[in-house]
Amino acid sequence: MLFGVTDRGARVWLGIVRTDKPNVSKTMECLSRSLLIICFFLAAPFSWAETTSEIGAQPVMQERATIAEKAEISALPAPVSDNMSPPDLVAATPQHDMSxxxxxxxxxxxxxxxxxxxxxxxxxxxxxxxxxxxxxxxxxxxxxxxxxxxxxxxxxxxxxxxxxxxxxxxxxxxxxxxxxxxxxxxxxxxxxxxxxxxxxxxxxxxxxxxxxxxxxxxxxxxxxxxxxxxxxxxxxxxxxxxxxxxxxxxxxxxxxxxxxxxxxxxxxxxxxxxxxxxxxxxxxxxxxxxxxxxxxxxxxxxxxxxxxxxxxxxxxxxxxxxxx
Structure with a gap:
């Protein structure tokens, strides 16, 4: 018994249970199912790893984009408003050489x-x-x-x-x-x-x-x-x-x-x-x-x-x- 399934049941599911008359088409069908199952289990780890790496890379990319946007915004002159206080107004206005x-x-x-x-x-x-x-x-x-x-x-x-x-x-x-x-x-x-x-x-x-x-x-x-x-x-x-x-x-x-x-x-x-x-x-x-x-x-x-x-x-x- 494997995973609660009897040997006969597995063979019945795979279609390889002996019958009184051999059936070639059923045997081929069982082989194709077996190959699909094997390919699934072989490809599953790689797919899982790729998905995990993409999910882990998304926060890093978002953080880098946020830092770049902040740098661009800080490089631009601050908007000047009529309601700004004098210290904010001085900081937001480009400085001129008044000599x-x-x-x-x-x-x-x-x-x-x-x-x-x-x-x-x-x-x-x-x-x-x-x-x-x-x-x-x-x-x-x-x-x-x-x-x-x-x-x-x-x-x-x-x-x-x-x-x-x-x-x-x-x-x-x-x-x-x-x-x-x-x-x-x-x-x-x-x-x-x-x-x-x-x-x-x-x-x-x-x-x-x-x-x-x-x-x-x-x-x-x-x-x-x-x-x-x-x-x-x-x-x-x-x-x-x-x-x-x-x-x-x-x-x-x-x-x-x-x-x-x-x-x-x-x-x-x-x-x-x-x-x-x-x-x-x-x-x-x-x-x-x-x-x-x-x-x-x-x-x-x-x-x-x-x-x-x-x-x-x-x-x-x-x-x-x-x-x-």
Whole structure:
């Protein structure tokens, strides 16, 4: 007996019980059943192992997929909501470099061009300011020296000798006086000589003043146009900031502020360029006015010396007598 089945019963089930008459078809049928049973028991362990491995691998795959999804979600910027608290809002908003250089790097190319133009204008303003201040100080100091020498002179010849070693634009006035007296050597009208000399000195003064004021027009241009150029960059930058707000569908201050700050930087640079330009222009306007006054004083001193000499006797600047 095997598993509670008698030997005869197993043989009856398998169909191999002896009968009085042999039956070949029944024997073949019994053999095929036996082969199927054997194949079933041989394949069952492999099928069970494969099923078990698949069931055990499913939690591992699910865990790996969950970790990958979490990593992707953490890499994305956190959504920004109007109801978020300030610490959460700071954590969820992408950080921007709010230093001047960082804002310049993040600005639009038009805003960058405006900033570069204004910085160049500011550099030119300071270069002109330094050069013009040195030129004006030197010219005024030389003009005062010539004026003092002429005021201390009794005659025109003495004044010329005192100023031979001097330098500066005042010498041009002395040369103009000498030239006019030389041309008027045969003239006998003292009033005509004085009038012609005064006209010539005025023209020389105008030329010297024009040369001294050169370059200050750039300061006036930068001072008047600089703020408007910066304002153009600001308007352009704010327009781009609003376009970015429309694309991001977010109006929180943390998102809006960086773009607006970058735009306002252009106006700040414009003011940095314009304010010193205006101050320097006004300063040099006053300085040139003082220089023009010194030139007028030198001309007046020359006219006094010429008039004094004409009252004594008609002489030219080289000491020669004029025609009576």
């Amino acid at each position: 001047p250089y960082g804002m310049y790097q993040s600005a639009d190319w038009v805003v960058k061009a405006v900033m570069i133009l204004l910085l160049v204008a500011s550099g030119v303003t300071w270069a002109i300011g330094i050069a013009k201040q040195i030129q004006l100080n030197l010219a005024c100091r030389r003009a005062r020296h010539i004026l003092n020498e002429l005021l201390d002179s009794e005659t025109l010849v003495e004044g010329k000798l005192r100023c031979d070693s001097a330098e500066g634009a005042g010498l041009a006035l002395i040369e103009a006086t000498e030239k006019e007296l030389a041309l008027s050597a045969r003239a006998d009208n003292e009033d005509g000589i004085k009038e012609r000399l005064q006209l010539r000195l005025e023209r020389v003064q105008a030329g010297l003043s024009s040369a001294m004021i050169g370059g200050t027009g750039v300061l006036a241009t930068v001072g008047s146009v600089g703020p408007f150029v910066g304002l153009f960059g600001t308007v352009w930058g704010i327009m781009n900031a609003f376009i970015g707000i429309a694309k991001s569908q977010n109006t929180t201050l943390a998102v809006v502020a960086p773009g607006i700050a970058e735009a306002l930087l252009a106006t700040a640079i414009g003011l940095v360029a314009a304010i010193p330009a205006v101050v320097l222009y006004n300063h040099f306007t006053r300085g040139v006015s003082q220089y023009r006054a010194l030139m007028a004083d030198i001309s007046a001193a020359l006219m006094v010396l010429v008039s004094r000499d004409l009252d004594r006797e008609p002489v030219s600047i080289d000491g020669k007598k004029l025609a009576a």
